[in-house]
Amino acid sequence: MHELSLYGSIPVGNHDHLLQQLAGLTAMQPQAVHEIHVVFKGRQALGLEKVSGTVGGESAGTQQQQQDLQRLRTMLQSGVFYVQLIGSLLPRDNKRSTVTRQGSGENSIGWENQEVEWTFEFKDTPEAAKQSASTRLVSRVKFNQGDMVTFLDMFGFEYVKRYVVEGQRFYHQDTSLFLHRVRRLPAPRDNVSATDISDLPPWAKLPLLDASGTYILQAMVEIVDGNTQELRDRATGQLLALRDTLKSEVTLAQPDRLALDTRVPITRRP
Amino acid sequence: MSITGVCLLTPQAGNTSTYPKLLAHLSRHFPTQEHEHFHLDYRLFSDTTSQLPGADVQQRAFTHILTLSHDTKHAYVRSTKVGDPDQGSMITIPPSAADSFAGLVQTKMQSAWFPRQTSSVESGVSVSLLNDTVRLSIGDVKQSTRSQGAGTLRGTIIELCKVTNDEQKDWPTSSEEADQAANMLQDLLRQIFHGIEEDFGNVKFTVSPTLSIDHSSGYGKTSAPDWDMAKLYITVLRGQR
Known part of the structure; x- marks a missing residue:
């Protein structure tokens, strides 16, 4: 599967207005997203x-x-790559839910009893060709059960760090619009798995990666057969049309390719 | 609980399979039993470093990807080391994702994993016998490797799964009991295929306690992952590596 994307940054003051605009454009309510990302680094072959x-x-x-x-x-x-395990916090029924809106407008999430669905995500480095949208191979596989961190260790990937992503998702035609920002997560304690979320501080107490609170908007189209030029052209056309529609609110652009590089730098062994 | 044994019958002289003979016997002697389609897909990768000249084979690591038709909800991915195959780590993924995951390993993780073999059973049968207390699954295993190409006959796989009573819940726990269980399954196999030329003298079941046969969703299809069943198949299919 290939992913074509454009990105834009949104100051925190424009967030609510953009949310309304996206809701109007897509004719849907925003879908709240809370994800835990656990990053692993591939080991270099000896x-x-x-x-x-x-x-x-x-x-x-x-x-x-x-x-x-x-x-x-x-x-x-x-080449050896960084990969991620992405855990989606599942919405729970109203009685059990601990998601509350506070005066500050921040969501606070209690971690206890949260159910998490884990997905293994591989993202290639964006293609080098001159294109209108950042294009790269993406593979996602749901990991259902088992000790995922131990498995990945034996599979050749070692734990690096973890963080959380909060945001809202919209869908417009074939395009997924993901307005989000990143919060830091403390490293797991000794002998505690990186996927264990039972002992984490409340969501609102997690520090933002970008202290200004800036959000990122990712407009993305996924195509199953990335080798079909017609599909690529159509996806690119949709992204560019969306870029023009939203240009008064946000500048959607293609980031530097190597800023999205997922390869582990090769180091010479002693 | 059930006790399950899996074995691989090597091809007969002339590289012919025992499977047609076994299937004919089942159709003749158990005509009223419905034959469920049985298939499996097994991919084996070894670490690329171990393919180098002079590499220490005792340090070789494997990744196995297994899908079984019994288990429509899980495909199994297991990583092991050659010296310690029982201490591997295993996860489940959706069976529909097994092909794409194997493709990812073969392309984007080729610096770590080298494809060794693909084995599959495409047209086997699974049948419930003896008042649904036994499930028999058989099929021809075809193997393809990079060097040999596709579709060479590797043998006929037999899985015999028997419901045990409560006293035998955790049975077998020792190697003697495992031998005892293997002999019991071998006797059961002879009983099912009584009268056939093949005497199964060379059959050696690899056995393990497994989850109960759940007939609610078909011939022993399970809803929870059956780790032991997956380990059994992986042990038999990986061969002497």
């Missing part, structure tokens, strides 16, 4: 030096062996 030293050398063996080694070399050099 042994690339062995291949480098062997290919083309005297001990390279037959042509078939050389081809196999060359293929391994290509695989080992193919």
Whole structure:
């Protein structure tokens, strides 16, 4: 699946007005989103030096062996990525809900008894070609049950950090509009899983990543077959039309490609 | 609880399968039992580093992706190490996502994981016997690898799942009891296929206690993940690696 996106930033003072405008444009009420993002870093494969030293050398063996080694070399050099586990806090029935609106306009969420649905998300680095929207491969797989952090550790990904995202989501034609901002989360205590949310401070007490309170608007279209140019053109057309519609409120643009780079920098091993 | 055994019958001389013979026997001797379609899909990846010349195979790690037709709600992804296959970690994903997840591992995680084999049963059968106290699933396992191409016959897989009584709830717990359970299932297999030329002398079931057979949603289809059942299939299908 490919994701085509445009991004814009919205000062906190314009947030409510933009919410109203998006509600009018999409003819829907905003859908509240509260997500926990747990970031993992892929481990670099060991042994690339062995291949480098062997290919083309005297001990390279037959042509078939050389081809196999060359293929391994290509695989080992193919890059390692950051991935995320994204936990969506499920809305609960009114009796049990602890989501309350306070005078400050902040939502405060009690974590206890929250049900979380976890999704494994891989996002590639945006494509390098000159395009009107940031385009990249995206893969999301729901992780249903099991010890996900331990599994990911054995699968080759180590825990890095975690944070939460709060916001509102709208849908317009094929476009998903996600108005959101990020809050920091404390690191898990020793021997506590990064996906354990039972002992976290209330949502409103979590510090904002951007202290000014600025929101980000992501306008996004997902297409199943990213190799079909017609689908890409149609998705891009929808995003550009939306950009023009919202231009008085927010400037939607394509960010620097490498600012969205998900590759782990290669470090030379001692 | 149930006790389940899984084994892989190697092909007969001339690389022919035992499966048609077993299927014919079932149709002849249990004509009233409905045959449910049985299929599975198994993908094995090993860590790419271990493919290098001179790599220590004792450090080799595997990732297994398994989907079973018994279990319409879960596909299983398990990571193990060669020296300690029982200490792996396993999660479940939706079966509909197994292909895309395997594709992701094969492309964007190729620096870590090397595709070793894909095994599948495409047209097996699953049948309930002996007043629904036994579920038998059989099918031909076809294997494809990068070097061999697609569709070589690897053998016939047999899964025999028998409901146990309360006293045998946690049975088997020791290797002796596992042997005892395997022999019990082997005897049961001979009883089901009584009269057939094959005497199943070489059959060695790998056994484990598993969840109860739940007939409410079909032939033993379960709603909770059956970790032990998945481990059984992975143990048998990964072979001597």
